[in-house]
Amino acid sequence: MSGEVRQFTVAADDDGIRLDRWFKRNLPEAGFGQVSRWARTGQLRVDGRRATPGDRIEAGQIIRVPPQGEEAPAAVRPQRKREALSEDEVEFVRSLVIHADPAAFVLNKPPGLATQGGTKTKDHLDRLLDGLAGETAARPKLVHRLDKDTSGALLVARTPRAAAAFSKSFSGRTARKVYWALVAGVPSVEDGMIDLPLAKQPGTGGEKMHVDEGENGQPARTRYRVIERAGNRAAWVELQPLTGRTHQLRVHMLAIGHPIVGDGKYGGQDAFLTGTISRKLHLHARRLRIDHPDGGRIDVTAELPEHFAASLASLGFDPALGDALPLDEIKFSETPEGKRKAASAVAKARRKERKGERRSRRHG
Template identity: 70%
Template sequence: MTDAVRQFTVGYDDDGIRLDRWFKRHLVDTSFTTVAKWARTGQLRVDGSRATPGDRLKAGQILRVPPPEAAKPDAARPKRERAPLSEDQIAFAREMVIHQDAQAFVLNKPPGLATQGGTKTSEHVDGLLDALQYDAEGRPKLVHRLDKDTSGALLVARTSRAAAFFAKAFSGRTAKKVYWALIVDVPSIEDGMVELPIGKQPGTGGEKMQVDEENGQAARTRYRVIERAGNRTAWVELQPFTGRTHQLRVHMAAIGHPIVGDGKYGGAAAFLTGGISRKMHLHARRIRVDHPDGGKIDVEAELPTHFRESLKSLGFDEMLGNMMPLDEPTPPSKAQMKTRAKAHAKTVRKARRGERRVRGEREKA
């Protein structure tokens, strides 16, 4: 047991959470009675100010927590330690890495893998992070989360300094994320902004969200249609400007275009016939964020197999999705996208010819 005061940086995904709920999520061995006592005696502070259990936290704030209290002898119980990872788990964790530097990893999380543990959830990204510690002193830290069935780019900090830096980037909305999704039917407006507040749906224990005009938190999502398959479905780019739980899924369902495979918010209507996978078609395609040491991290994550096969089955050209610059205020026309796609394809073919030529020269040598 340590007798040192502890400090924690509030993460992006904890933005807006009550202080007592933060303890339930991150310091599960600390009882509410203890939290209340710390608050009452002024030992619990947020950004240097006294805090109460009901205070709402903001991402990037510094939480000062007293050292853990000694357990009573009759209540003492062995500390639960993480089981060592198997070789297969280590290999799996490292295969997810698509970017690595001294301060961060970016993982390409597969669909079906939870980001963090919970009730009946033993397999998750957080449980695999020991595989990415290597020779560093501290364990890598999650900066944000993706839903279990959402695939794609997930940022992980390698140091406490980087974790605090990234948390502020997310809370300050300077970090940008782009998602790809297949949605049911085609929006009448091809480039739109959804601005609907989101709150917890009563009776679901916080497992499901809903549009809540009275008590919900502000939420904004931009969508842009990349391609359409008649009136049956559309492939869209989604850009969240806030970070509410299940935001993209709730917003698209609310405007009548649920994400394909999202039965939780779209019901039976979210599933397409014709051999389209029943898995959710929501993918964190790209993440761009300032780097703690200067410059930027800007990484794209490849699509999972089921999403790529669905695009192909519907006749969509995956290359068109890369033709929309992240900061472009309005999407280019289809003619412009196809022109860019052709130029991109030409560049790729030229590079491949160069690679083959180099290999041929090496073989001759």
């Protein structure tokens, strides 16, 4: 293998990251120095073009990794030191497993637990994965992510072969994900498609996204339907992301004037309901369906976290209605009237946002 050129398809959850960060996530044995040398000599390429470590990559692009130094000989390759976990931590991560087979685990990630670590994030799920490896098995590998405050189904590969297959499914859009969300207000189009490009919001250090229909915007599509409504106060919605942009569901629902309940980062005070409704984010990865590397499919549903279930009960929603629509039944309003209403909702939300900005400047 060390004498062969390898090609990798950028997965949906690596969309928009720097190339050097991709190597750190996916080929950690290739250090920054090695990657830089490949770039300087023109051996590192993305979609056939020369690339540098600082280039941003997009889902679906092909990364060419040269053979030199790609893999150290097995006898001298340094072994990754396993994370020392407490018995409670091992018991905790094992309690999250809702599906297990020789190729994969599916976990029901709780809200408030980051998927991966960062500069200020030391407590995260990736650190706990050694608790699923056992004494001799390979360490499981994340193949996609959920936001820290989003709960629900998260796939973890148990072998390198499975990780490659699952990553291909995510980047090729054959994997299907269904989210449940509670949103403020009720969308005027009850079964629709949000097709609005997204980009990083300037001045936020890349921490926030926004709708950008200019040259920086990347295509983003979300299919949604209203499951139940509580008058005009709130709606329980099903969301199916057909692309994998950062914070896509949160930004798209805000764009049509209905922020996800608890999402103060994007919706501000409009994202919170009065009364007994929790202030936590109400966004849950309810279902994941993906092709299995050995044939067939993994199709798993994840139970709601306590705060989300309590909110549905408080609003009088019937949980049995949530899984009523078959996953393959994609119906949405593409009629002229449906498109007009969707566009009107977006325009109204933007006018409200601009009005709020003007008010802030007056009182600033």
